[in-house]
Amino acid sequence: MNEEKYLFLAFDHCVEHGVHAYENVNLDPKRIVNIAEKAKVDAIIMHIGSVIYAKPKIPVILKVTGKTELVDENKQIQASFVSEEEIKRLKKKVKLIGIAATVYVGSDYENLMIENFVKFKEIALKNDLMITGFFYPRTKKFDRYSYEAISYAARVGCEINADIIKTYYTGDKKSFEKVVKNCFKPIVVAGGKLVEEEKFIQTVKDIMQAGAAGIAVGRNVWQREDKEAIELLKEIKEIVKQ
């Protein structure tokens, strides 16, 4: 794996958003793993059920927390999805390189998610895994995608000592440069909702030029047909690894 720049394929959305949100998409984890393997991404991010079912041959970052959108928005909390014993067993079956836990910075339950993150940091340490934190703002004080909220959430990720910080894009290069400047850990960016291909490629370029350590793309890849998804992922990889 390239030590400095990362390309991950994220597929935790069936938990986060529900399968109904992706009605015309083949959501079989084996299809998503095939796309990731063909494009040779650095790692695939999935929940334990999908990992055990699809058995990726490429490195895996296990998503260890989740929430559903069936819960009222201001009551959503990222709960633990796995135990340490399951992580240990999984390590013997696949190339597990890390775990990923989400913290909704600014939510009413921020403290609980931070405590949970610390619990997973300890598990990561004991099992020689890196820990990625999805530091996503959920505050009434700023818009979720604003510079203020994202820079704040990313900085919390640094201070809590996540190995890699994953957060949203602010939507423009200039403000994201400031996010990166104030984030002293590698920062990878979520791809966001499906957009037109050219627009997405430009966004990836902007994110990387702003100083990000990589991209953890999901919907913009696997919401496309396999061939198109693999080609796009390869193109993103060239930009990320430049």
Ligand code: FBP
């Ligand atoms: P995308 O590239 O599809 O945005 O995926 C990245 C991701 O972090 C997923 O891992 C996660 O399910 C989703 O975004 C969360 O997005 P949101 O907070 O908007 O529900």
